[in-house]
Amino acid sequence: MANGLIYGVLLDGEGGGKTLDWTGVKSWKPEKGELWLHLDYSVYEVKEWLFHESALDVSVAETLLSSESRPRFSLLDSGVLMAWRGVNLNPDAERDDMVAIRMWREEGRLITTLQRDLMSINEVVNALAKGRGPKTIGELLVDMADKMVWKIGELVDGFDEDMSELESRVIENVNFSLKSELSVLRREVISLRRYIGPQREALMRFSVEKLNWLEQNDRILLREVVDRVTRALEELEVLRERASVTQEELQNRISEELNNRMYVLSIITAIFLPLGFLTGLLGINVGGIPGADNPSAFRYFLLGLVIIIVLQLILFKWRKWF
CATH class of the missing domain: 3.30.460.20 (CorA soluble domain-like)
Incomplete structure (x- = not known):
């Protein structure tokens, strides 16, 4: 060889x-x-x-x-x-x-x-x-x-x-x-x-x-x-x-999977967008914030956020978004 x-x-x-x-x-x-x-x-x-x-x-x-x-x-x-x-x-x-x-x-x-x-x-x-x-x-x-x-x-x-x-x-x-x-x-x-x-x-x-x-x-x-x-x-x-x-x-x-993930993220964003707006609005450090002197205002505010979330979920379900 x-x-x-x-x-x-x-x-x-x-x-x-x-x-x-x-x-x-x-x-x-x-x-x-x-x-x-x-x-x-x-x-x-x-x-x-x-x-x-x-x-x-x-x-x-x-x-x-x-x-x-x-x-x-x-x-x-x-x-x-x-x-x-x-x-x-x-x-x-x-x-x-x-x-x-x-x-x-x-x-x-x-x-x-x-x-x-x-x-x-x-x-x-x-x-x-x-x-x-x-x-x-x-x-x-x-x-x-x-x-x-x-x-x-x-x-x-x-x-x-x-x-x-x-x-x-x-x-x-x-x-x-x-x-x-x-x-x-x-x-x-x-x-x-x-x-x-x-x-x-x-x-x-x-x-x-x-x-x-x-x-x-x-x-x-x-x-x-x-x-x-x-x-x-x-x-x-x-x-x-x-x-x-x-x-x-x-x-x-793969595209469908990515779209599904983007859809979930969009729903989450849609839910927390108004919540973030309200908390940001009430969190500014200036005078005249509603409920600043009321000890129960924070509980009422949280209850209002929960109600907004429930209403959003009802709206999304009615529009068949999920």
């Missing part, structure tokens, strides 16, 4: 393969069998090999070493160049932070490059180690696409569960923190959809191209993969709409 060669497998055509190191890779000839090279493009030895020893066109080598790549399918004279995105299941990874993998398929050889670990690739390697993996390069590519799309579907199902939970919480209780949670989920859905759309187009192009190294069974499975990624894309679109509707509903409920 330190030299950039993550996996080097010479397929045996029976579902297994022989593991090769750099020495075996450099001595490989097409007549020895189909070879799959899985490389870390950030390692210097990989860059040197791709540019100077792989016999690849410079533009192909540059694409395999690109740090940013949009899902694509390009049929060239000497082979097929593809780029896909897989779910990032590495520790502490963001759900919408997908891992890019670039692929070059030519006669007898498949070269794939990435920088971060991708669980779908590891599953293919484990199957090859047990002798139950793909038998050809074409089957290997379809198997990789199938496992990536399954992981995408599981991620979309997780988004759907989170969305259902947020919808329930919005209905049950108005919480200002829900607004930020909805915004995060909506951002994740939009970000994932930005990758899945081009990936569907790339897989669809892959499934319809007349490639002589792709068997009929592989084409059938690839069409199923395209159908699944299409459904995932449609579910993402529905999730985005649900998030928008839920966010609007939450905003309406």
